[in-house]
Amino acid sequence: MGQKNEVNPIWACRGFPAFPVVLAAMGDGNGDGEKNIITVVLCHMFSFNPPVLGIGVSPSRHSYALLDKSDDFSINVPGKELVEEVLFCGQKSGKDINKFEECGFTYTKGKKIKSPVLPECMVNLECKKVNKIDAGDHTWFLGEVVHAEMENGIDRTRALMYWSGEFRVIGDIIRRR
């Protein structure tokens, strides 16, 4: 084991390798009103059965107000070929532009939710909001997965990951359970 140094707790996040980065899409709760897409790296499974996913979004973001109003949202897992779109949707605000048009995403309604899904992504998870948690500088919205679609024979090594300024894919399997 290497020599350790104390670091400022604010830098605690730097100690993690990478997390899956996803595109969350949501409407304003009406189905036909405003829609937006936001890049989210604060995303995890919260429960397997029932299947519950959570996303953490800063209240300063344009998507926050939409998520707050909406009963649902979608989580879409992008492949590495979408890295420029993922970067774009993380850096630009939906207040100023239409990210569906700018990124060339096919606008597609969810099957069981009013929010859109992104068919260009490898996985589309339709979530109904079940909880909202204020966790500090990010608020987490939890949603139960009510409909899920995945690419046939999904190749997880194509999925995009992100942390600390670096987009990556996952590497070698070193052990199976």
Add this chain to the structure above:
Amino acid sequence: MGQKNEVNPIWACRGFPAFPVVLAAMGDGNGDGEKNIITVVLCHMFSFNPPVLGIGVSPSRHSYALLDKSDDFSINVPGKELVEEVLFCGQKSGKDINKFEECGFTYTKGKKIKSPVLPECMVNLECKKVNKIDAGDHTWFLGEVVHAEMENGIDRTRALMYWSGEFRVIGDIIRRR
């Protein structure tokens, strides 16, 4: 984009590539009482400032009762050389064995918490409990990081990841932000 199929929402988790896997360590709240280590893949940063981390643990686990009693816990990021210990701490119960002894982890008190930390890991994050969230089959404990130690010149490509039965490391950088 590949052809998609509807899948059972319960399988939604299979659509993610991998998440960092960590070792959480906790006591029974007294500092000198029972201690345990549990392997956790449900772990994420919840907030950057203040720095808040969360871990999801099933109420059926021995560690759950300890976490529930304790005011704090540690999150420790293992390198890939600890893959067997990580597997062991995920499969065995602290009810039956002493995981510190079995795994050869040096028992080490936290600097700012009563729970132990694991010096053999690349990163040690000492957390004070700030929230508890029932999310379905897992309960999430959120903790503010009050003390952090990291290996000098930390190499994130050594950190262990896990999902769907596969231990991995992260792969290539495909884009910097």
